[in-house]
Amino acid sequence: MVYRPPFIKQGDGSRCQWTNCNCAAHAMAAMRHRLGVDPHNEHGWPPKPAEIRNRLGACGGTNLPENDLAVQHLYGVNMVVRYNVPMADFRSLIISGRGAVVPIWYGVIAPTKYDASPGFTGGHGIYVNERRSSDGAYLVYDPMADHRRASIPQGPQWWPASLLQKAAERYPGTRAGCVHCSLTKDTEP
């Protein structure tokens, strides 16, 4: 069974919490990359969105490369950033044993039961851990899905592949049928 990192929410009370989606997604990806093993360096463990944010600086949106550099420095996790990856190849990368941070457009998620931030329709970052072979769904860790209200989902959710693709390809600057992603190493034998 694929290693599943613990869910890490972005709304943790720290500064910049509501722009920390990429930081929280990368914290979960770092856990997957290291299979939960502490690198025993001078930085904290387990990974925290606030620690990644502190490495990046001021509040505001963040991108894949800068988060990659932050988790590399803090946790020794060297992720692989790729752009406009065709969905069929992305599927193969996940099946092969990698997790991925994926930027999505939340306006696609807002009308669905997976909406974890009512009223929000902008750019967002999620962590994808694995794919289920029975129906092709992806196990998505949405850093906003913390059940802070009864209507908000809690923790990882199985998203239909079609929904993930639609949300990812709607991200501005993305080709149809493609995703941008930051991948963990292959952790599966």
Added chain:
Amino acid sequence: MPVKDQQKPPPKTTAPIEDHKRHADEFLANEKYKVRPATLNERNDEAKP
């Protein structure tokens, strides 16, 4: 004359895991997908509490 993309198609979902691993390694070595699109504004927005 434009250079054709020589990338192999990904294996079918029912393919052995080794096929996916091999394809993934080949895919990640492809320079084409390392190039950040010029039009990409890759910054997330502020979510609603």
